[in-house]
Amino acid sequence: MGVDPSDLGTHSTRKGVATQCCAGSTVSPPLLSVCLRMGWTILGPVQGRYLKYEKAGDQYLGRAAAGLDVNSKEFGVSSYYFERETISDVSSSEEQQLDMNETIDKYLKEPVSCRDLNGKSFHLMKSLFASICYHYDFIMSHTHE
Numbered sequence: 457m458g459v460d461p462s463d464l465g466t467h468s469t470r471k472g473v474a475t476q477c478c479a480g481s482t483v484s485p486p487l488l489s490v491c492l493r494m495g496w497t498i499l500g501p502v503q504g505r506y507l508k509y510e511k512a513g514d515q516y517l518g519r520a521a522a523g524l525d526v527n528s529k530e531f532g533v534s535s536y537y538f539e540r541e542t543i544s545d546v547s548s549s550e551e552q553q554l555d556m557n558e559t560i561d562k563y564l565k566e567p568v569s570c571r572d573l574n575g576k577s578f579h580l581m582k583s584l585f586a587s588i589c590y591h592y593d594f595i596m597s598h599t600h601e
Contacts, residue, residue: 470494477520481527485520489513493521536586560585 474494478484488507491498493514499507524531538560564582565573573581588595 473521477517481520483526485517486513489517493517535583536590537583538586 474490478487478490487498489510490496492509519531520526538557560582561578564578564585
């Protein structure tokens with residue numbers, strides 16, 4: 457793609473994401489959330505003693521880092537996930553609904569590389585799969601066979 461791989465590294469990625477999140481909008485995430493996520497200490501012992509991790513700032517940063525427009529109403533929309541009502545027939549029993557959810561989990565864990573994923577990584581993969589399922593028609597109409 458015309459890029460020398462030696463020019464890229466984790467520092468480039470972290471610096472680019474931090475810059476985009478902090479300077480890409482007038483409603484940027486809290487600087488503390490950026491520093492904590494990036495593993496940077498800017499205030500020395502004060503940061504560890506008085507300033508703590510908070511989920512809201514971290515979640516806001518995560519959505520901004522994903523490239524979502526912070527000025528759009530879609531910024532606050534939840535990510536895609538499987539609901540039991542959507543993965544089974546409405547007339548199905550609770551037992552059948554659980555079986556369908558377990559089937560999806562089994563299908564996703566089937567590849568050798570996915571068997572040993574920890575819970576958080578598997579949850580992320582399942583969310584990504586739900587997003588692909590949700591956008592299936594768009595993907596099929598806009599991608600090459």
